[in-house]
Amino acid sequence: MAEIKCRAISKGTATGEVLLSSQAISFYGGVDPLTGVITEKGHPLEGKSISGKVLVFPNGKGSTVGSYALYRMKKHGSAPLAMVNRETDAIVAVGAIISGIPMVDKPESDVFTLLKDGQKVSVDGTEGKITTE
């Protein structure tokens, strides 16, 4: 078991499988809010669902309505279980907070090389840490 220290952004804890995205995500217009499938043309995760995953991505992009889009997904049950950013932005951070999705950013080690798709991890958005099994 290893622990990666992070900055706490949105409270709560969750355990689930990692899904990595090397590119930023636009939650308004880039994701189908009903299914959680990435719809943005040419995105590395195009066609994959972020629903129920520990979603690891650099940061958000696009419209400020993105915060409401995350909230909408959470209500539909299609939101990610938890989120990890390299360095987050206002749109994703506010979206996580208003939706109650546990979230951390600024991990002390490079999670994009350290973590693998499908790996089981726990995200603690209250204490600010990721725990791997």
Next chain:
Amino acid sequence: MELTKQEEKMLSGGQGEAVRKSMEILVALGKIFGADRLIPVSSVQIAGVSYDNLGEAGLEFLADMAKDGKARALTTLNPAGMDLENWENLGISREFADKQMLVIDAFAKMGVITSCTCTPYLIGNLPRFGEHIAWSESSAVCFANSVLGARSNREGGPSALASAITGRTPNYGMHIDANRQASVLVRVKTKIHGTSEFGALGKVIGEKAGNKIPLIRGVHEASLEELKGLCASIATYGGTAMFHIPKITPERTKVPKEAIEVSRDDIKAALESMNDECEPDFVSLGCPHLSIREIENIAGMLRGKHVKIETWLATARQTKRLADMMGYSKVIEDSGAKFACDTCMVVAPLKGRFKCLATDSAKSCFYARGKNAFKVHAGTFEQCISAAITGKWKK
């Protein structure tokens, strides 16, 4: 970030759930952007009002906040997805109208002034020089910082609402003196005239300078209407929250080393880039919302004429009331043109209804293409009104 005892209490739920959630949002933003503390705000402008953008979840969020949230600062709203009184005339469905009214009701319950305009500074939400405020609506943020000298970051809908409910915002970005200095010098080598050219100037600067604050030299005259057009396009195409124009905007700045030039060719190219091959089937003026002077001007052009295609004049309801008093509204409505109060073509549910938009607004062109897949023509008021009357675009 340091919080006062009262703010700690707000964060731990001592003043209700809406305040707690709002404080959580503001504290997180403060942490992300390195704010040292929260500061009081006296004025708030909230975007994210159209049901077309909010959807059912956004409406639920607002309804939750409205359970015990109350605005603690003067708070006004951005345009909604329809004219709140005359929506049927604009071809909006009853289903949409019912949902939109629930959004408005939630804001009203929180004590928010349901003004629904992107020009709050024209209808009584007018912060003074140096005042700390929390505004969303990128064009209004740019106007407040640049023209008024008030201080606002580019807030999103939820963070602006959080500021309304707590009366606070994190102290970072545009609230700090040092961050309001220009970082790029723009030398304008040609005379800029009219709202469509100021819009084109904003597009050129925005695309060249991104979100850097420009010091714009070579612009010696600019009306209120030209400045609001410049604010809308420079924020849409570049993302900046502020610009400086010597002797027109009130704050001083150092002269940056990095410099760019804007020529007549650049303005021409920008206007050409916003003119597609098509004949207009929709004319929309009022992005940002029309001033009373612009409505007077349009009434003069439409007197005794009839429009052939759907023509919207987007404005604040209060400005329309003035136009009613002055008899401009009757002249305009007799021509068949329609007022679109409380709304505009950017946020109304218009996808699929039209193919080719004529407008004076560079910002409208961006959203007409991106959100609604329309073709566009950008030009002067005269060109747009002529297109409304003839159904043809004249170069």
